[in-house]
Amino acid sequence: MLLHLPTSVSEAQECMAREAVPIGGATLVWAGWQRDGFPEHAMSLRELPEANTIGREALGAAVVLHRIDDRVPEALRRAAASVGTGAVRRTATVGGNLIGSALRCLLPAALVLDARAVTLEPDGTYETDLSDAVAKRHLLLGIRWRExxxxxxxxxxxEAGGPPPLVVATAAHADAAGRTHLRIAVRDGYDVLTATTPCDTDAERALRALxxxxxxxxxxxxxxxxxxQVSDIVTRLADG
Structure with a gap:
């Protein structure tokens, strides 16, 4: 297997043209390759600057989970910290978790941030709906959101190896008119359900709307x- 480490988008596109398999941190594909055989070409985005961003409104697909810190919103930071063991988090990547994993622990947190996917295609980079990118397993460069x-x-x-644990993520955003809206995403089994409701300082009103x-x-x-979780975030909003 020849592993490609592109340092530019154009180099990554050349690798795609060779049908190089994206590997992320390889935590999810290695066992399968050992069983079924290794691809001729593989590609890691770990040297690509666009895939290594960490900030208040962006996160690169090649970022390993243990690097995710308080530069990103709390929901994403806590989601990353909940994945596997420390050894797994030092290897697993954002892109691998969102696109390659069946559990996708980061997905509820990304959805409540109303994150958009930045994908790499043979003819360029595109910003698109995150759920669509996940479903179609696009090559992810990163995600972007509004703080x-x-x-x-x-x-x-x-317990490890058991059914997927319940996940509840929440985020509050202000719209252009200054009104606050609460987004919620729940992973129940392998399904992720989402909802959005106006939100003020009354948790019961928000819960009734859901x-x-x-x-x-x-x-x-x-x-x-x-x-x-709704009561907690509404209390935090009321406390300013």
Whole structure:
């Protein structure tokens, strides 16, 4: 297997033309390759500047999870810290978690930030809907979002190898008129449900607004977790 380490977008596109397989941190593909055989060409974006951004409104696909710190919103930081073990987080990448993983622990946090995917295609780079990029397994350069007023993330404790643990992510944004909207994303099993509602300092009003949505139809234990997370972020908004 020949591993390519492009340092520019044009070099990465040349690798794509050779049908090089993107590997991220290789935490998810190595066992399969050992079983089924290695590809002729593979590509890592770890030397590509555009894929290594860390900031308040952007995160590169090649960033390994243990590097994600308080430069990004709380929801993403806590999501990254919840993935696997320390050894896994030192190798696994943002792109690998969002595109290559079945669990996608970062996805609920990215969705509540209303993040957009920046993808690399043979003819250029594009900003597109994140859910669409995940579903179609596009080659991800990174994600971009608008900084929230506040955000949060909760992942239920779970045994390794068991069912996917419940995840609840929240984020509050102000619109152009100064109104606050709460976005919520819940991973229940392998499904991720989302909803958006106006939000002020009344948690019960926000929770009632969520009742007709997919989030409102969750099982009781999941709804309890949603209630706690909504109450927490509304309290933080009220405290300024």
């Amino acid at each position: 929230p007023i506040a955000s949060g993330y909760h992942k239920q404790p779970a 009742e007709p949505t997919e989030v409102g139809s969750l099982p009781p234990a999941a709804r309890d977790a949603v209630r706690r």
